[in-house]
Amino acid sequence: MKILGLTGGLHSAGLAYLENGVPIFAFEEERFNRIKAYKDFYAMKFRMPWECGQHVWYHKNYDWLKLDYITSHYDADVAEKIWRGIGLGPFPSEKYIKINHHLGHCALAYYCSGFEEDTFVVSIDASGEKYSCRMYLGKDGNMDEINNIPLTHKSLGHYYSMLTEFLGFKRLKDEGKIVGLSSHGGYRKEVYDCFNKCITINGLKTDKDKGKKYLGGIYEDFYRLWFEEFGSKFTQFDEDIAYNGQLVFEEKVLELFNNLHEKYPNIKKIALAGGIFANVKLNKRINELDWVDEVFVAPPMGDEGLPLGSALAVHKLKNPDFKPFRLNDIFLGTSYIDVVHDKEKFNCRPYSPTQLAFDLKEGKVVGWFQDRYEHGPRALCNRSIIADPSVPGTYKKVNDRLQRNDNMPFAPVVLDTHASSVFNVKKSKYTAEFMTMLYDTHLEWHNKIPAVVHPVDKTARIQIVTPNSNGKFYDLLRKFHAVTQIPVLLNTSFNVHGEPIVCHPKEAFVHLDNEIVDILVINDKVYTKK
Structure with missing residues (x-):
């Protein structure tokens, strides 16, 4: 079919x-x-x-x-x-x-989760057709709706858009910056109260949206509360605003899940999709709930995942026996075999994982371009920039080259055999293969891999790599570990700030020519600038 x-x-x-x-x-x-x-x-x-x-x-x-x-x-x-x-x-x-918008999200999350047990399947975003949230019970390969939040009620997705814009950033672009910024702030009761009072959880619903404009209630209520508290006073505590806004957001979503758990106490697996679940700090809090055994977040959790989710929903409709399965990877884009380079500009040598491991140890920044590109917002080591996370100054060097000013550290990619020894990984390892979960870093590693650990809360948005998920990169990481005794590499998306992740080799060569990367690896060739 x-x-x-x-x-x-x-x-x-x-x-x-x-x-x-x-x-x-x-x-x-x-x-x-x-x-x-x-x-x-x-x-x-x-x-x-x-x-x-x-x-x-x-x-x-x-x-x-x-x-x-x-x-x-x-x-x-x-x-x-x-x-x-x-x-x-x-x-x-x-x-x-x-296929309904949220059903498309949930089909992607559930059918790619591999969960055999009964599962909460939840989609939450700003809005999708008539709802901002729909919840399903996944059982024996079937999904039955058990709750929804209509747009007549406040939207948790719009809450985060409001927070993003209030801090002077753009929705649909800068939410990740707010997540990173929030860890630099602290609790302020008067700020917390403004956020906490602008949205309320009642059972499995948010409070009614009574705004004068469509979907405007949460904006109107927050700004009214803010100006009642602070007036037009100039504030200089953006980090604290981000911290308290993020904290309230987490608490409201957790309240929904705990209320869901009270109603269905025997369900311990959760499959998630929808834009708010790009927020890895939120995902961490959900994963840490004591009643949760495992969380899976769809790798393309936003609307970019809807075509695949809708197709899975139709397949289930026509094939009633279809059950959840596990993804080996999410490399569903295009690949390029015949790569032509400018011989007057670039040197070329055969790829050797051992030699590249030594290049990385010496502080080289490497553009890694392999096979098919990743589907979704995360670079998962087929279109990645990689570096040694232990080299002093690596974070600033890569950040400056990419014209990036985020407060989020770069992501670590770690060998599956060492994930739990470096990071506090006790559950949800499968979703961590897709960089959709945040974990605490063990104390003894804080100063060993500073470029990939948040400087304040010491968390890391890890990617676990296995021999099956990406054999070639796994081999490189094993060689790097043998050379350095560090089973972790810095991984960030292969693009400068404001551009999409590279797709075609010609875009990768631009990064090499502009000295964004020192070395470019495409398939089995290694390129350097003359």
Whole structure:
């Protein structure tokens, strides 16, 4: 059975293709057109996945005419608009199946979780059709809805948008900066109260949105509370605002989950998707609940994951016996074999993991470009910049080169055999393969790998790498460990600030030419600038 999922819009456009329940490819438009998706939101541009449609040749057996089903979270008329926006002919409406926005998120989370036990499956974001949250009970491969939060009630996703914008940042772009900034602040009761009073949890719902504008209640209530407390006084404690805003956010979501647990006390697995679960500090708090055995967060947790999630939902609809499975990896993008380089600009040598391990030990910053790119927002060592996290000054050097000013440290990628000895990893190791979980770092490692440990709270957004998830990178990391006695490398996305993660080798060579990276590894070749 061949199913195509598609989406377009103001902040996400892409395609995903499923064959017999197996993800074959999942493309995001920003990777090809080099325009960050959030920019469409501010330009009010409905983006079509046109470039994605031009790259379906990557799968040699793909045929537009042989699709069994086409799906999206949009109504059929919008899906037809997207279809035609790709440059295709008449829309085969008889093959179209609409999947609800949050069901698409939840299908992705549940069916990729591999959970055999009963599972809470939850999607929360700013809004999706008529809801900001839907909750399902996953049991024996089926999902039954058990709760939702309609848009007549306040949205937790809009709460975080409000916090982001209040601190002078942009929604859909800078939420991660708020997460990082929050760990630099501290508790202030008067600030905490403003956030705490602007949204309330009542059982499995938030309080009613009584705003004068659609979805505006949480903004109106917070700003009223803030100005009642502080007036127009100039404040210089952004870190404390971020800290208390994040703290209240975590507490409200945890209250929802604990209330859910009271109603269904025997369920101990959680599968999550939707934009708010890009927040790794929140995910850490959920994972640390004493009644939770394991959490899985969909790797493309935002709307970029909806084409694949919708396709999985349709596959389940047509194949009732379909059950959750585990992903080996999320490398669902394009790859490039025949790489041509400018011989007047760049030297080339064969790849040797041992030699590269010594290069890293000497402080070199390496661009790592391998096989197919990752689906979702995280660079998982196929389109990554890597470095030795123990070398003094590495954090500042890489940050400066990438024109990055985030408060978040870079992410550590760690050998599976050493994850628990470096970080406090007691559960949810599978989701950590996709860098969707935050953990505390053991004390003895704080000063050994400073570039990947938060300077204040000593947490790390880790990626566990296994021989099955990424064999080539695993081998490099083993060699690096043998050379340095450090089973960890710094990993950050292969892009300068404000650009999408690199897709094509030509973009990687620009980074080498501009000295963003010292060494570039593409497939089995190593390039340096002359």
